[in-house]
Amino acid sequence: MDLKKRGREMKEFFDRKTDGYDDVHAAFAVTKRMLTENLDEGTVTVLDLGGGTGLELIPLFERFPEARVTVADISPRMLEALTARPFADRVRTVCGDFFETDWGEGYDAVISTSALHHFAPEDKLRLYKKVRDCLRDGGQFLNADKVVPDRRAQEEALTEYAEDPDRWPHMDTPLAPSSELELLEDAGFIHCSVELTDREDYRLFAARK
Numbered sequence: 518m519d520l521k522k523r524g525r526e527m528k529e530f531f532d533r534k535t536d537g538y539d540d541v542h543a544a545f546a547v548t549k550r551m552l553t554e555n556l557d558e559g560t561v562t563v564l565d566l567g568g569g570t571g572l573e574l575i576p577l578f579e580r581f582p583e584a585r586v587t588v589a590d591i592s593p594r595m596l597e598a599l600t601a602r603p604f605a606d607r608v609r610t611v612c613g614d615f616f617e618t619d620w621g622e623g624y625d626a627v628i629s630t631s632a633l634h635h636f637a638p639e640d641k642l643r644l645y646k647k648v649r650d651c652l653r654d655g656g657q658f659l660n661a662d663k664v665v666p667d668r669r670a671q672e673e674a675l676t677e678y679a680e681d682p683d684r685w686p687h688m689d690t691p692l693a694p695s696s697e698l699e700l701l702e703d704a705g706f707i708h709c710s711v712e713l714t715d716r717e718d719y720r721l722f723a724a725r726k
C-alpha cells in the first residue's frame with residue numbers, strides 16, 4: 518500500500534468534510550464515550566491519533582479535567598475546528614501523517630476512534646509498534662474503530678483496494694477483530710482484548726504496554 522498516497526487522500530477528504538463533520542459523527546457518540554470510560558483512573562497525558570475536531574475529547578475532559586492531550590492528525594482544517602473547543606488550551610496538535618510525525622513519549626494512554634481503518638496489516642503493525650514505543654510502561658492503548666466480520670472480508674477489501682486504489686477517493690479497508698488482536702500482540706502489547714460497541718461494525722480494542 519502506498520502510504521503517502523493514502524495520507525494525501527485522507528487529508529484532502531477530511532479537509533473537505535470538516536464543515537458538518539460533527540453532525541455526521543454525532544452518531545458515534547457511544548463509541549467515543551466508551552474510550553473515556555475505559556481509561557484508567559488518574560490518566561493525565563493522552564495521545565489521540567486522528568483526533569480530528571476533538572469530539573472524543575468532550576467526554577474525556579468531563580471525566581479528566583486535568584488531562585493534557587496531544588492530537589496527531591493529517592488534516593489542518595479538522596485541527597483548526599478543534600482549536601475552537603473550550604478545552605483547546607489543554608490540547609497540543611501535531612499536524613501530519615501518522616507514519617511521519619513525532620508524537621513524543623511517556624503517555625499514560627493512546628486513544629483513537631474511527632481513524633485507523635485504512636492500513637494493510639503490515640503497515641498497522643509498524644504503527645502499533647510506534648504507539649507502544651510512545652507509552653509509559655503500563656500505559657493503555659484504546660482504539661474504537663471499524664471492523665469487518667472476518668479475515669475473508671478483510672482480504673476482499675484489501676484486494677479490491679490494491680487492484681484499483683483510485684476507484685474511490687476514500688476507500689475503507691478495515692481489518693477483522695482477530696487480525697487486530699494478533700497485530701497488537703505482535704507489536705508487543707499485553708492484556709489485548711476486544712469489546713462490542715453499539716454499532717455492529719465497530720469494536721473497542723484495549724491493550725497495555
Ligand SMILES: C[S@@+](CC[C@H](N)C(=O)[O-])C[C@H]1O[C@@H](n2cnc3c(N)ncnc32)[C@H](O)[C@@H]1O
Pocket residue numbers: 523524527528531542545566567568569570571572573589590591592595613614615616629630631632
Ligand atoms: C473519521 S475522522 C475521526 C475523527 C475523530 N477521531 C472522531 O472520531 O470524531 C478520521 C481522522 O483521522 C485523520 N487521519 C486519517 N488518516 C491519517 C493519517 N494517515 N495520519 C494522520 N491523521 C490521519 C483524519 O484527518 C481525520 O481527522
